[in-house]
Amino acid sequence: MGQTVAQKIVARAAGRDTVEAGDYVTVSPDYTCCQELAWQTRKRMMQEIGVDRVARPDKVIMVVDHTTSAAMGSSYHVNHREMKDFAFRHGVDNFFGAGSGLRHLVLTEKGFARPGLLVFSDEPNIASIGVVGALNIAVSSEVVATQIADENWMMVPKSARITLDGRLPFGTLLRDLAQILIRDYARTDTLSQSCIEFVGPAIAGLSLDERQSLLACAYHTGADTALMPVDAPALAYARERAQRRPFHLLESDTDAVYVHEAAYDLAAVSPMVTVPPELHGAVPVEDVAGLAIHQAALGSCANNRLDDLRAAAAILRGRRVDRAVTMYITPGSRAVYAQAATEGLLAVFMEAGATVLAPGCTTCWGYEGVLSDGEVQISTHQMNYHGRNGSRSARSYLASPYVVAASAVAGRIADPRPLLAEPARAWQPREPR
Amino acid sequence: MTTRISGRVWKFGDNISADDGIIQYSQVPSLDTFDIPALKAMCFAELAPRFRAEVRTGDIVVAGRNFGHHSHQHACVAMKECGIAACVVESTDSAFIRKALNIGLPIIVCPGITALVDQGELLEADLATGGIRNVATTAMLCARPFSARMLEIWCAGGFASAMRRKLLPAKE
Numbered sequence: 001m002g003q004t005v006a007q008k009i010v011a012r013a014a015g016r017d018t019v020e021a022g023d024y025v026t027v028s029p030d031y032t033c034c035q036e037l038a039w040q041t042r043k044r045m046m047q048e049i050g051v052d053r054v055a056r057p058d059k060v061i062m063v064v065d066h067t068t069s070a071a072m073g074s075s076y077h078v079n080h081r082e083m084k085d086f087a088f089r090h091g092v093d094n095f096f097g098a099g100s101g102l103r104h105l106v107l108t109e110k111g112f113a114r115p116g117l118l119v120f121s122d123e124p125n126i127a128s129i130g131v132v133g134a135l136n137i138a139v140s141s142e143v144v145a146t147q148i149a150d151e152n153w154m155m156v157p158k159s160a161r162i163t164l165d166g167r168l169p170f171g172t173l174l175r176d177l178a179q180i181l182i183r184d185y186a187r188t189d190t191l192s193q194s195c196i197e198f199v200g201p202a203i204a205g206l207s208l209d210e211r212q213s214l215l216a217c218a219y220h221t222g223a224d225t226a227l228m229p230v231d232a233p234a235l236a237y238a239r240e241r242a243q244r245r246p247f248h249l250l251e252s253d254t255d256a257v258y259v260h261e262a263a264y265d266l267a268a269v270s271p272m273v274t275v276p277p278e279l280h281g282a283v284p285v286e287d288v289a290g291l292a293i294h295q296a297a298l299g300s301c302a303n304n305r306l307d308d309l310r311a312a313a314a315i316l317r318g319r320r321v322d323r324a325v326t327m328y329i330t331p332g333s334r335a336v337y338a339q340a341a342t343e344g345l346l347a348v349f350m351e352a353g354a355t356v357l358a359p360g361c362t363t364c365w366g367y368e369g370v371l372s373d374g375e376v377q378i379s380t381h382q383m384n385y386h387g388r389n390g391s392r393s394a395r396s397y398l399a400s401p402y403v404v405a406a407s408a409v410a411g412r413i414a415d416p417r418p419l420l421a422e423p424a425r426a427w428q429p430r431e432p433r
Numbered sequence: 434m435t436t437r438i439s440g441r442v443w444k445f446g447d448n449i450s451a452d453d454g455i456i457q458y459s460q461v462p463s464l465d466t467f468d469i470p471a472l473k474a475m476c477f478a479e480l481a482p483r484f485r486a487e488v489r490t491g492d493i494v495v496a497g498r499n500f501g502h503h504s505h506q507h508a509c510v511a512m513k514e515c516g517i518a519a520c521v522v523e524s525t526d527s528a529f530i531r532k533a534l535n536i537g538l539p540i541i542v543c544p545g546i547t548a549l550v551d552q553g554e555l556l557e558a559d560l561a562t563g564g565i566r567n568v569a570t571t572a573m574l575c576a577r578p579f580s581a582r583m584l585e586i587w588c589a590g591g592f593a594s595a596m597r598r599k600l601l602p603a604k605e
Contacts, residue, residue, distance in 0.1 A: 022577060024580035024582065024583065026582065037464060038464070038506075039465075040465045040466060041467075041506065044593075045535075045592065045593050048591075048593035048594070048597065049593045049596045049597045049600065050597055050600075050601060051596075051597075051600060051601075075463070075465055076465075079465070124526070124528055137527075138527070138528040139528065139531055140506055140528060140531045140532040140535050141506060141532070141535050141592070142531070142535055142592045142596075145592065145593070145596060148596065148600070149596075149600070153580065153582045153583065154527075155527055155530075157527070186448075186499070186502075187447070187448060187498075187499075188498070189498040189499055189523065189524035192498075192499070192524040192525070192526065192542075193524070193526065193527050193542070219503075219526070220502075220503075222499055222502070222524075222526070224526055224527045224528065277453065278448075366459070383452075383503060385450065385452060385453035385459075385503075386453055386457075386459065387453070387457060387458075387459025387460065388452075388459060392457075392459060392460075
């Protein structure tokens with residue numbers, strides 16, 4: 001029977017010719033990647049095992065991304081320090097400290113995520129590395145302990161295939177499609193324990209940043225993970241960063257088995273807003289437009305890449321964030337931050353009255369940008385449940401960078417299309433006063 | 434060692450979130466450590482206010498589709514510390530199964546389970562065979578059996594103990 005890309009990746013890591021969906025296998029992942037927020041549980045696991053040893057330090061990637069600075073009153077400075085010490089003690093070269101960016105971006109930008117590789121990480125949203133045909137498998141407190149013996153068990157995911165056709169209409173982004181998919185699937189278990197393979201003619205027209213935006217949201221459809229075919233732009237990106245480290249170009253066999261297949265026409269997508277507190281609550285922006293907001297946040301592994309910042313800048317250029325709104329913008333990595341500076345995006349954000357934070361997860365899980373009772377936020381974050389960003393009586397609406405930026409300007413949830421359609425006024429740096 | 438678990442059922446519906454259902458992750462006092470009394474106090478508190486007072490060691494959680502989505506391990510710790518011996522669910526995600534198994538709590542995916550058993554009934558689950566049985570009605574379903582590795586982890590009481598046994602047999 002034919003194999004999907006995901007099955008081929010797992011089979012290689014398991015030292016087998018083929019694997020079937022649902023098989024339990026022992027694999028040697030190509031990398032294991034962890035963050036600092038849950039460091040104490042990772043450390044305790046090592047202590048309980050009683051082994052202070054790492055079989056393959058070259059496979060370990062440690063990233064401080066949830067807490068971009070060790071703030072007064074938080075205990076996370078201890079985790080920063082202990083992770084750094086662990087890395088140095090065990091010869092782990094790939095330690096990335098506070099402000100480096102999210103694991104998702106570090107993995108792709110530094111060329112760890114490469115076609116055909118298996119990555120064990122501590123987060124399902126790292127499926128964004130599927131943009132270069134790498135497979136993310138989310139594990140848990142054993143993410144570091146996996147490296148004691150360079151092996152762990154996993155279940156081979158089922159495979160599902162979603163075909164994308166058409167072109168996104170004006171004013172929409174792939175984030176809108178992600179919210180539609182979550183609306184359609186999150187209450188079912190159609191995609192449960194599966195890897196979604198996104199395919200189809202639309203993908204060629206999507207930037208790598210946009211593709212990662214969709215992949216990073218795939219988990220919320222109920223799937224375990226996701227990936228995309230490695231086309232010429234994806235391969236060029238991966239090859240440039242691989243620096244002669246190996247990778248494996250794989251394709252799904254024509255007779256591979258998919259437990260579910262569906263097709264989406266991007267031309268039918270419109271700007272969406274997901275209404276809290278659940279993830280399936282996506283509605284057209286028109287349904288909630290006009291609701292006053294207190295905070296707007298652009299960031300999270302779903303929308304913190306250059307194209308996301310460019311989208312926000314397309315609206316914010318020459319405009320001001322409403323005075324009732326606090327706006328946070330969080331680039332996903334140092335490289336994104338630097339390029340945003342080069343392109344003048346940071347100046348656009350400053351002029352608009354937004355705050356640019358250090359690269360990291362921060363506002364998405366409520367480390368910064370904490371909401372008070374009754375406040376309303378619109379963001380590109382991943383989650384919207386009660387209390388995710390502070391008070392349990394605050395409400396967090398989710399949307400694309402366009403919708404978030406337009407709402408920040410309007411002071412209320414707003415359709416981005418009229419602002420995008422207006423000819424952008426020429427932007428001039430203000431004279432120093 | 435037996436691989437059979439039997440216990441009284443606590444039954445929940447579909448789409449029980451780990452972070453805003455099993456517990457309230459936003460209300461966890463410290464994310465760094467597992468604050469056991471706090472986690473026990475919030476376990477299923479919003480969904481079943483009687484749970485905290487009436488749960489007994491060895492009880493089994495039965496739930497519908499998408500149990501424990503967006504799972505932080507705190508939800509697993511909360512259930513385990515309340516005495517839950519196993520969860521048998523229509524569906525969940527693979528990461529949640531790992532998070533629970535790592536602390537010795539088995540989650541069994543068993544389509545049809547919500548029709549098999551009701552609140553308060555006695556359920557029997559055999560991890561090695563996948564057999565799931567309503568003790569009163571004797572109706573049975575067959576889930577995917579745990580692998581030998583998963584059974585090792587469960588028998589040892591968690592990932593760390595299983596790993597320690599494997600790596601340091603002389604010390605045991």
